[in-house]
Amino acid sequence: MMAFFRSSFARAAEPGTFKYMMNALDTKFGGMLFIFxxxxxxxxxxxxxxxxxxxxxxxxxxxxxxxxxxxxxNVRIMFRHILPNILGPLxxxxxxxxxxxxxxxRS
Numbered sequence: 001m002m003a004f005f006r007s008s009f010a011r012a013a014e015p016g017t018f019k020y021m022m023n024a025l026d027t028k029f030g031g032m033l034f035i036f037x038x039x040x041x042x043x044x045x046x047x048x049x050x051x052x053x054x055x056x057x058x059x060x061x062x063x064x065x066x067x068x069x070x071x072x073x074n075v076r077i078m079f080r081h082i083l084p085n086i087l088g089p090l091x092x093x094x095x096x097x098x099x100x101x102x103x104x105x106r107s
Contacts, residue, residue, distance in 0.1 A: 005034040005037065005038070039101055043097070043101060046093075046097070047090065047093065047094060047097075050089065050090060050093055051086060051090060054085075054086040054089055054090070055082055055086060058081070058082050058085055058086065059082065063081060064077055064081055064082065067080070067081055
């Protein structure tokens with residue numbers, strides 16, 4: 001994927017075009033931008049599955065039911081109750097996934 005992105009965006013592009021901006025941004029990142037894009041495209045599924053499971057579990061908890069009974073709308077419940085409670089497991093899972101991603105990149 002990185003080879004595709006680099007070969008597509010490395011060709012001489014006119015200033016002001018999307019290709020030119022992506023190539024300049026990649027240069028500023030030290031050539032790592034397309035690696036980040038490739039990792040983002042290929043490794044989000046596990047994190048999405050974990051987040052969905054956490055949300056489905058937390059929406060049945062007592063504190064969410066209490067907030068709902070006090071008249072809180074869905075957006076408030078999501079940002080004030082569910083999101084802060086799923087961040088911990090998501091951060092831990094992503095931290096533990098970093099070594100696996102770095103070994104994938106080497107091979």
